[in-house]
Each structure stands twice: as structure tokens, then as C-alpha cells.
Amino acid sequence: MDDTTLPLTKNVTQAQLVAAEPSTDPELLRELALSSDKIIRQLVAGNPNTPADVLLRLGAEFPSELLDNPVLPLLLLENLNLVAEIPLNTLRSILRQENVPVYILEQAAEKADLEVQLALVNNVQTPKGVLNRLTQSRHPQVVESACLHINLAGELTEKYKERIKEVIQGIIPNAYKADTSDLVVLAQICPIPEFIVEHCVKDFSYKDFLCRKLANSPATFPNFLKHLANHSDGWTRGINQPQISQELLQEKSLSISWLERLAIAQNPQATQQILIQLAQDSNQLVRAAAKDRLQNLSSS
Structure with a gap:
């Protein structure tokens, strides 16, 4: 059913208000879910009175609204197999969110779908038990990612850090x-x-x-x-x-290059100790700069 068959939706603003109202009739929300207006569909996805099948369908487009919908925990209690019934497109979408309940993550691991498994191993919340199961996946990229996951490795191992470096450096373009x-x-x-x-x-x-x-x-x-x-x-x-940094200032104050020592003598962060050292420098310009700074410090 499109907007032309529903008199209410001829006024988009009014339809949006109705879609957001928690007391709106479920069957009207079902019709509003077919609207061509994205905001209306989004509001229906967040409405606790929306029929369950409609919510699960809209979740592919609006995963955050589905997860934040206060009726979702109740639906999961009423139907223990609800996660198995979630359409694949919706499951893939919600697994990429940051606030996925653990029981959804655990039950989603039953799916053999590659995108679902990749979403799980790329979600920082995925628990260790789920990751252990995914190390037995038939998909090599899932196995590799699961083994490198922080929740399974326990810490950022050298292998994990090196892999991150390889990936990020690989996408840094040439300056030109x-x-x-x-x-x-x-x-x-x-x-x-x-x-x-x-x-x-x-x-x-x-x-x-x-x-x-x-x-x-x-x-x-x-x-x-x-x-x-x-x-x-x-x-x-x-x-x-x-x-x-002070560490670098100290290091460069001992440089073999008098130009670098001069730059340190002129640096406003050079400590009095460094300046006293440079005031005895073999180079006249360095000595003069350091003495001038020391004099300014003593007069301030």
C-alpha cells in the first residue's frame, strides 16, 4: 500500500506525528511503514506499538531505532527463537551497531552467513565465547579476524598491532x-x-x-x-x-650541529640548566644566545 491509499499520509507532517505516537494502532503503523517518506518509516521503527514482523523488516534500514525500541527486549522474552527469525539484512545491520545486546551476539553466531560472521568479529562487544566459536568458521577471513579480536587475544599483541599497522599504512595514499x-x-x-x-x-x-x-x-x-x-x-x-618535549630539548642541546644548539638556546622552553650549559658552548653565537636568554630570565 502506498501513500495514496492512506488519506492520513497525504499530510506528511501529520503522518510523522502519528508514526511517533506510541498509542497509534498497530495496523495503521503497518501501513505507515510502507510510506515513501524516510522519516515516517524511521519513526515507525522506533514505535513500541509497531507489529514485530514490521519492526524486524524495518531494522535493516533503521538498526539503531530497532535496538533502541523499548519493545525489543519483550519480544525476545516472548519468542526465544526471535533472533533466528530476524531477516538476514536486518541482522547484518544491527550487528554493526555499538549497543547490540549480548544475547543477540551469541545467537547470531549460529548463522553461517559470511556477512553476519564478519559483523560479529568486527564488533568490539562480541564476547570471547562467541569468538572462540568463530575461530572454527569455514570462512578464512572470519577465522583470522576472530583470532585477532581484542576480546580473544586479551590484549593488543604484537601480531595484532602489526596487522593494524599493515592495514592502515596500506590505505594511506602517496602524498602526491x-x-x-x-x-x-x-x-x-x-x-x-x-x-x-x-x-x-x-x-x-x-x-x-x-x-x-x-x-x-x-x-x-x-x-x-x-x-x-x-x-x-x-x-x-x-x-x-x-x-x-624537554627530553628532545636536552638531546639537541648536545647536538654536533651548532645550528641545532643555537635553535635550542633560542627556544623559549629551554630550561635554565640547558641555558647554563649552552652559555659555555664552543660556538660564539650559541653562547651569546644562551647568555641573552639567561639574562632575560634573571630580570623577569
Whole structure:
């Protein structure tokens, strides 16, 4: 039945209000579930008065609404085989959600469907018992993912971490193909995982734009600066930045390069101890910069 056969749905706004009302007649909700209006269908999926078969069908399109529907736990109590009766498309959708009840995860493991099993091994909530069963799956990719799941491994093992690195590094594009400016912005507003930093710094294609830009930005996080400090490009070492770590400041104050020692002497985060050390430096410019900073500190 489409909207033209239901007088109420000629007014979409009114139909939406009716679809959201918990006291709406179940058969009217059944008809509203066939509406061409997405919001109406979504509201029907969240309505506790909607017939069970309609809810399970709509769950493929609106899995979050189905899981949040207060009638779902009651339906599962009334019918212990309900999970087995959930249409595959709906089951695949709800297993990708973050708030899946454990008993649905456990019963879904009975399904031989590849997409269902992959959704289970990719859901962080899936319990250890279910994962153990999935290690016996006939699908190799399910077995591998189940073995690597944090709930089965118990912790982030080296194998697990290396696998993550391989996957993520495999999808990081070459700088010439990527919108590198987006990565610059990202590196300036949040810390980037260490292995991604290493990957970008080692990739020659990133050096000129990404690394130099970050080395000269006062917003770049210390984990990026730590790697840039040893960059092959002298303009991309970032050791003049105030957010550089004290550990790196101390290390670079002993550098064989007088230019690096000078940058440390001029860095506003250099401690008095470092400045006293550099005030005795063999290079005149380094000594002068360190003494000037010490004088400013004593007068402030």
C-alpha cells in the first residue's frame, strides 16, 4: 500500500506525528511503514506499538531505532527463537551497531552467513565465547579476524598491532595523490598515532609540504616534532618550536650541529640548566644566545 491509499499520509507532517505516537494502532503503523517518506518509516521503527514482523523488516534500514525500541527486549522474552527469525539484512545491520545486546551476539553466531560472521568479529562487544566459536568458521577471513579480536587475544599483541599497522599504512595514499593539507590540519588539532607519524616522515613525497609545514607550526603536537627533529631536511627539524618535549630539548642541546644548539638556546622552553650549559658552548653565537636568554630570565 502506498501513500495514496492512506488519506492520513497525504499530510506528511501529520503522518510523522502519528508514526511517533506510541498509542497509534498497530495496523495503521503497518501501513505507515510502507510510506515513501524516510522519516515516517524511521519513526515507525522506533514505535513500541509497531507489529514485530514490521519492526524486524524495518531494522535493516533503521538498526539503531530497532535496538533502541523499548519493545525489543519483550519480544525476545516472548519468542526465544526471535533472533533466528530476524531477516538476514536486518541482522547484518544491527550487528554493526555499538549497543547490540549480548544475547543477540551469541545467537547470531549460529548463522553461517559470511556477512553476519564478519559483523560479529568486527564488533568490539562480541564476547570471547562467541569468538572462540568463530575461530572454527569455514570462512578464512572470519577465522583470522576472530583470532585477532581484542576480546580473544586479551590484549593488543604484537601480531595484532602489526596487522593494524599493515592495514592502515596500506590505505594511506602517496602524498602526491592525497589532500596533504587535510593531514596538516589533523596533525595540528590532535595527536596522530606514532606509527602513522613514522610512515609519513619516512615517505619522501611528504617531506617538502607536510613536514616543513608542521615543523614551522606552533600547533603541531610533540609526537610529530620528535620525528621531525631528526629529519634529513635541515629546514624540517622543528626544534625551535615551544611545544617540543624537554627530553628532545636536552638531546639537541648536545647536538654536533651548532645550528641545532643555537635553535635550542633560542627556544623559549629551554630550561635554565640547558641555558647554563649552552652559555659555555664552543660556538660564539650559541653562547651569546644562551647568555641573552639567561639574562632575560634573571630580570623577569
